[in-house]
Amino acid sequence: MMKAVEVRGTQASPEVTLNPAVPKPSPKKAEILVKVHAAAVTRDELTWEELWRRPLRIPGHDISGEIAALGPDYQGDLRVGDEVYSMIHAFRGLGQAEYVIVESSEVARKPRLLNHAQASAMPIPLLTAWEAIFERAQVQKGWKVLVTGANGAVGVILVQMASRLAGAEVVAVSSPQHHETLKQLGASQVVDYNTPNWEDTIKDVDVVIDTVGDPILTKTWKTVKSHGHIITVGPPPAAWEYGKGRPDELDEFPNVKWLFFIVVPKSEILEKAAQLIDNGTIKPIAIELFSPDKASQAHKSASIRNRKGKVVIEFVPEKN
Ligand SMILES: NC(=O)c1ccc[n+]([C@@H]2O[C@H](COP(=O)([O-])OP(=O)(O)OC[C@H]3O[C@@H](n4cnc5c(N)ncnc54)[C@H](OP(=O)(O)O)[C@@H]3O)[C@@H](O)[C@H]2O)c1
Structure with missing residues (x-):
């Protein structure tokens, strides 16, 4: 089992909680399982229709973490332990959790200059x-x-x-x-x-x-x-x-x-962008950190004007 942010209530009045016992996913076919270190919250994401069509409403499309397992049919060049960042497609989400499944078209090695919290704010x-x-x-x-x-x-x-x-x-x-x-x-x-x-x-x-x-x-x-x-x-x-x-x-x-338009994930653009961040062409976005038990506050903060930065929920705190 794993911890995950869950949205209950109604679309008009969503309630954000931390569910301590959600089944941990396992990768099928060519899927990739990521151990999420940090997941960002996008302004207005609780209003997105796609979230309300899912039986278990775990939000989150922007993540950074390490590869925990690869599906049996995976043939790409990522390996278990690689540090990656990802935009999970608008239809799926599920990123604000300790583990999430991503497709190979959604993920790339994260910028080396950024820690996971900073990297998680970048994909969308x-x-x-x-x-x-x-x-x-x-x-x-x-x-x-x-x-x-x-x-x-x-x-x-x-x-x-x-x-x-x-x-x-x-x-x-x-x-x-x-x-x-x-x-x-x-x-x-x-x-x-x-x-x-x-x-x-x-x-x-x-x-x-x-x-x-x-x-x-x-x-x-x-x-x-x-x-x-x-x-x-x-x-x-x-x-x-x-x-x-x-x-x-x-x-x-x-x-x-x-x-x-609604953005779609593209791993090749994430790869290119990671290089642009590492060579200093693109500067990172300012972030504001929250622990998973403050998920409700994190989502409230994401909808406030004049914030200090993009809201990030940190599942694995940085060591330094
Ligand atoms: N369609 C898509 O594929 C897609 C992709 C990404 C994001 N989005 C959406 O795009 C929006 C922006 O995302 P974000 O992550 O950049 O959000 P964000 O970091 O919260 O930035 C929102 C920006 O809008 C400004 N703003 C808000 N209300 C305003 C108003 N009434 N007048 C003037 N400026 C106003 C804010 O300025 P202040 O700081 O001065 O308030 C801030 O600069 C969100 O609604 C998000 O859901 C859509």
Whole structure:
């Protein structure tokens, strides 16, 4: 048996507890069993539909730990004892537990420079930023990219990847206390979302990458050039859900392309990103640590604005 965070109650009123006796999984076919050292909590993850479709609701998609066992059909190059980090697919989760099963397409060796707690905060932000910049928007050198929620977990990686890897001019929207850090991470322009009509001061944006949703998302339409893109991963307004209508703003800005997407795990991107972290190109995300018996507080903290960092539940405390 193992300890796992469990969500009870209802979707409207979730209750987070620590279940001390959940059956420990064992890897079948080509599955990989990871002993979880740390699991991060993503803002809003308790609202994700997929969690509520599962009979045993263990949340958690971002983890770091060591390989405990390999399924009988596993043929990759990972070995028992290897230190890995992983994004577990949105449909499965189950990461906030002492052990979890991952697929080989979801896992890579963790960045050597980071401890497990730091590494566990990285997979979803890294994969989301990569997919938005390189696969969805295909950002080109010199493009102007506006990032909302720029000081958030996904935002700080977007700012770094767009400026340092894609060579874009980045406009970062955040509260003012983060402006200096965001400039150091590569932003060319910083904008305070508390300033009335801030959107009127920005023009000719090629791509907006939004991590907030409304009310910020709506304002960004004014900043985009004709035929530019708006890409959002934030909690989407109803009209943006896949296949269910169109944004009202298209009436005024008919040529702007718009997209909401849900990130999928890719081990090859995690591998590449680990190298970018180890060679200093991408700086880690600030974290806030909680022990498993404080899981309820950890989830409450993850939904609070102006946090110190991404919330991480540590199952195996670091030795130092
Ligand atoms: N679709 C996908 O595949 C996908 C992937 C990753 C994340 N997400 C979602 O994307 C969102 C961001 O994730 P995250 O991990 O980056 O969260 P996070 O670390 O909590 O960051 C959230 C950011 O949004 C800003 N923000 C929140 N409300 C705001 C408002 N009303 N006005 C202006 N700024 C506001 C926060 O700024 P302050 O600090 O100033 O409050 C912060 O910068 C979450 O909802 C998450 O579930 C979706």
